[in-house]
Amino acid sequence: MDFELSKELTALKKEVRAFAEEKIRPMADQLDKEARFPRELFAEMGKRGYLGLPFSEEYGGKGMGTLAYMTAAEEIARVSLGVALSYVATISIGTEPIARYGSPEQKEKFLRPLAEGRELAAFGLTEKTAGSDAKGIEMTAEKVGDDYILNGTKQWITNANYASIITVAAITGYKPSGEKIISAIIVPMDTAGITVTSPYDKMGARSSDTGEITFKNVRVPKENLLGQETDGLKQLLNVLNGGRISIAAISVGLAQDAFDKALRHSGERVQFDGPIRQFESVQFKLADMLTETEAARLLVQRASLLKDSGETYIKEAAMAKVFASETATKNANRAMQILGGTGYMRPAQVERLIRDAKILEIGEGTSEIQRLVIARQLFKEEGENK
Known part of the structure; x- marks a missing residue:
């Protein structure tokens, strides 16, 4: 097995x-x-x-695959988690639903300007009543003639103020059992009846635009439905599986930045007549930071390759996400400890890493949800192999 990036990906990374x-x-x-x-x-x-x-070259993309994209995402996150968060949001959850489930007509109309980089996209699942429980959504899409009329509010939407389109989850009906029929619908953000709040005042990832979007009698043509009405929840949850790999990738970027800062400081800071890296307590922290960052990167690469090969990657994506995000948080805290008072000051940028890192354990499914996904997928695979 070759653990080195190809020449093409190495050039992209550089x-x-x-x-x-x-x-x-x-x-x-x-x-x-x-x-x-x-x-x-x-x-x-x-x-x-x-x-x-x-995304496919047929619709304006580069056709380089998931691993290339994750390689780029990591490098962007090394310098700014906020920028990286908006970057992966427009691709993994904003554009991916259309690339994966859109009709040829939808791809030509909506995917092309996104893949060509002319526009940004958003993803609307989360509501006041729906976070980890995706079925808790209350937004409705009533079919009237050849249109859907949307009403409801979506929260915590990345790129809310800058996206040209948003793919939303909405209730289009109910099954005889009373279960909601949740559908995925593409909505241009310039449609009448859409109101977007000012960006949230967040703890971290502050350069990533996040807001609330209200839909009041928003009319879109039925042609904007992705697949069938009954497909929506499955489609969007599948998209989130891929999104978890991207959160893992930017987690690796932040973890790497924290390690780089700590390593550099440990060689420059002199105490007791020598650099602080001479002390075992500092060496152990650096060793753990490097080991866990490299392990997280390999988990991202494995999940990416599985996704590109068309194999199931649900468990691997969740494993990468939970491990990488928790590594990012730990590395930021370790870097703060190694830098000491210097790290506590804003110019050192380590306090920003601590503020930025926490969202990685929350967005795209909390660490607790990831562990549930891993365990359930494990038991499912165990049953299939008996």
């Missing part, structure tokens, strides 16, 4: 790293301070093809 260091890192602290979404950076990433890495 290119994205250079872009991130030159264009994103110098403004990352200011973006965090101002809680500003950097539209200009996304325009540049679009021109460079980064927004279309995993």
Whole structure:
């Protein structure tokens, strides 16, 4: 088994790293301070093809696959988790539903401008009553003639103020048993009746735009339905499985940045007549940081390769997500401990890593949900193999 990236992916990694260091890192602290979404950076990433890495060339993408996309996501997260979060949101959960389940007409109309990097996308599942419990949604889509009329509110929507389209989960009816029929519908954000709040004032990932979207008698044509009405919940949950790999990838990026900062400081900071890396307590922290970061990266790569091969990757995506996100949080805290008072000050950027990291254990399914997914998939596979 070859654990090295191909020449093509190595070149991509080098290119994205250079872009991130030159264009994103110098403004990352200011973006965090101002809680500003950097539209200009996304325009540049679009021109460079980064927004279309995993999507088919037939519809304007680069056709490079999941691993290429995760490689780029990690490099962006090394310099700004906020920018990376919006980056993976537009691709993994904003664009992926259309790429995966859209008709040829839907792909030409909606996927192409996204894959070509001209527009951004959002994903609308979460509501006041629906988070970990996806079936708790209350948003409705009533079919009237050739249209759907949407009413409801979606919360915690990444790219809410900048997306051109959003794929929402809505109730289109009920089964005889009383169970909700949940459908996935593509909604252009310039449709009459849509109201978006100002960005939330968040603890971390502050340069990632996150808001609330209200739909009041929003009319969209029935042609915007993804697949069949009864397909929606399954479609969106499948999309979330892929989204978990992307959260794992940006978790690795943050974990790597924390390690790099700690390693550098441990060689520069002198105490008791020598660099602090001479002390076993510091060495142990650095060893754990590196080991867990490398392990998380390999979990991301395995899940990515399984996804690209068409094999089941539900368990592997959840494993990557829970391990990488918790590694990011641990590494940020370890870096703070190694930097000490220096790390507590904003210029060192470590306090930003601590604030940024926490959302990684919450979004796209909490750590608790990931462990449930892993266990249930494990038991399912055990039964299939008997």
